[in-house]
Amino acid sequence: MLVIGIAGGTGSGKTTVVNKMLNELPNKEVGIISQDSYYKATDNLSYEERTKINFDHPNSIDFELLVEHLKKLKSGEAIDQPVYSFVTHNRTKDTHRTHPTKVFIVEGILIFNNPELRDLCDIKIFVHADADERLIRRLKRDIQERGRDMNEVLNRYQDTLKPMHNQFIEPTKNFADIIIPNDRYNTVAVDIVRTVINDKLN
Template sequence: MLIIGIAGGTGSGKTTVVHQIMNELPHTEVGVISQDSYYKESNNPSYEERSKTNFDHPRAIDFELLASQLKELKAGNTINQPVYSFATHNRTDDIVVTHPRKVMIVEGILILSNPELRDLFDIKIFVHADSDERLIRRLKRDIAERGRDMDEVLNRYQNTLKPMHQQFIESTKAFADIIIPNDKFNTVAIDVVRAVINQRIL
């Protein structure tokens, strides 16, 4: 199994890059795991308190579970991915049954910040985008998909996202094997990734 880690700031275009890579491979040979599924479960009954969670800090992620499940997949075993709800700010009772694939893509803003995860990745990719562009994408996504209002998103960006990006995310670019500037469709970078994948799995 080839494991690809794709990191980058919120709204950098990681999902777009994931889809570009997936389009280059037979769908039966590639699987995707999102860091978002591995936010830690909260025992706090108060929605208001749960909503204060700093989702851009490494301590919010259950890296131990993510790493152990990647190891299970690499050993040829099926896993039950947790499901996290951004509407309730907690895990749900649902699971996603995930089977081993030739290529497994792991995407998330903080995945390169964890040494154990980095060691599991055969290819490490960092998707870079202009900070203004990332903010615009974040605004559109959180308002449309997560039920946030503009003031809430802007406040979180200014007080949490931006400082956390500078402290924990931008620095992980140094661990990347490939850096993809994603202000536009980047065919050259995707061609490089595709060539590496084909070399490893064929």
């Protein structure tokens, strides 16, 4: 199994890059795991307490389970991915049965921060977007899709997202094999990765 790790700050457009890569590839042969699914379960906390969690700190992620799942997939076993809710800020009771495939993409802001997870990635890609672009995307998305208001998003950006990005995410760019700019000029970079994936599939 070939594991491709895709990191990059919030709103950098990791999802768009993943979709561009998957375009024209036989989908069932490429699996995806998102770090977002592995936020720690917080059943013991109230909703109010959960909204105060620092979701951009490595401690908020259940890396132990994520690594265990990836290892299982690598050895040919199926896993049950947790399903996370951004509305309740908690893990749901659902799981998502995931089978091993020849190529597996792991995507998330902090995935290169964990040494074990980093070592499991055969190819490490970092998606770069300028901070202002990321903030604009994040603002639009949180308001449109996650029911937050402008002040809430901007306060969280200043108090948490920006310092966490500088401390835990941006430095992991150094581990990347490829840095993809997230704009319309990234066609060549995306094509290169797609060729590598295709080679593995054939």
